């Protein structure tokens with residue numbers, strides 16, 4: 001079984017190597033040379049903080065670590081550094097990089113946790129899940145050879161799933177040690193997106209931290225506290241409080257200034273909680289330009305089951321562009337020039353590339369030229385997204401690294417940093433969604449809100465409790481003593497822009513106290 005897997009993997013790797021070399025020599029050159037430069041530029045911009053270095057030291061000692069912290073505290077970049085380190089220690093074949101969502105997995109060149117584990121969509125009881133794993137020789141092999149398992153965006157994984165995977169790990173490795181002795185590196189922020197409801201769960205547990213094995217799974221649980229995405233102290237404080245579902249009078253005033261009854265101009269990205277709205281708005285805007293549409297179809301390679309996984313990733317199956325289309329980068333191209341995941345711009349034209357191999361994606365044989373809002377204008381070439389397994393590429397997708405950017409999905413906003421964004425909060429937003437959106441924007445000047453109602457800023461009580469216990473009593477006391485928190489007897493009433501959401505603060509705060 002092991003040998004077959006190895007042969008398969010080599011065959012796939014060879015196929016991949018030949019196919020990519022046929023696609024585009026320049027893209028490949030840019031990719032391979034680019035990867036080194038990208039890593040260099042990523043690292044050279046970063047002066048690791050003491051808390052980030054502490055985390056790496058724990059990993060170096062072989063500890064299993066849970067890394068948490070608010071949006072923009074550097075969890076993802078630190079995770080990349082940890083992955084590089086672990087691959088040096090265990091070799092690429094012993095390190096498996098996963099994430100709860102395809103988008104997050106894609107950003108780390110990993111795969112979804114479900115696919116690594118071999119449990120399908122995972123919505124089943126333990127016995128059936130184990131049977132599914134045992135039926136897949138590849139999955140059995142992965143569980144046996146993994147030395148270090150990385151799981152990003154843990155907030156979306158349910159308690160039930162976490163417990164089942166821990167049991168599967170022990171079973172597959174024939175070990176009674178927690179997670180069968182795997183070094184576990186888990187990252188995420190439970191104040192952001194919550195788990196999707198788990199039909200197999202009768203225990204009432206929702207979040208992974210409620211799993212019986214949660215505490216035993218980690219030697220260390222660390223909360224990163226320094227925010228890098230934003231630099232304005234007021235904005236950071238507002239975000240920290242929003243994250244915890246707290247509302248202060250000064251926050252309401254700041255958010256009021258971001259509210260408008262009019263939608264901003266179409267160059268500002270609008271965030272929606274549902275994909276169908278995103279597709280509808282982008283499609284309508286594209287057609288309203290009345291320009292010839294150039295279509296790019298993703299080219300995939302690799303094993304069938306892993307190719308399916310690429311569809312859950314960030315690069316679309318099909319991308320439609322035309323002159324004047326607003327677009328957003330979905331990959332870091334050049335961090336120094338601010339051409340990062342989330343950078344927006346406008347398509348200004350199309351060119352015929354010199355290297356004909358880059359034309360495989362579009363029958364029109366053209367590449368888009370984009371004028372980015374930050375200044376540069378450039379031809380955007382196809383990029384490759386890979387799924388690595390044991391150091392080998394087992395599946396890959398080539399596509400133009402752009403999304404239409406009039407509308408964007410909250411769920412695909414992970415890891416993005418935007419200069420300007422708009423959202424209509426009157427649409428249904430669950431726990432954490434408002435915080436996720438507000439924390440994507442660099443400065444408050446770039447934040448445009450409509451339909452705002454303070455009751456939307458809410459944190460799940462279980463999550464609050466979990467972080468209070470992580471931070472210890474000190475932090476709780478600090479919050480309690482904070483004199484600036486709104487007095488419940490405040491009789492003031494604040495009208496938001498558009499005069500649509502008038503409310504009494506005292507009523508609002510009291511209603512929250514009673515859990516309404």
Ligand SMILES: Nc1ncnc2c1ncn2[C@@H]1O[C@H](COP(=O)(O)OP(=O)(O)OP(=O)(O)O)[C@@H](O)[C@H]1O
Pocket residue numbers: 045046047048049052069070071072073074075076077078189228229414415416439
């Ligand atoms: N020590 C550091 N010095 C300078 N910049 C840093 C440092 N750590 C992280 N950053 C930068 O901060 C930004 C946010 O980092 P990152 O995306 O890793 O945060 P995150 O915690 O994963 O956020 P989210 O929860 O929103 O995904 C990135 O541009 C990253 O390069």
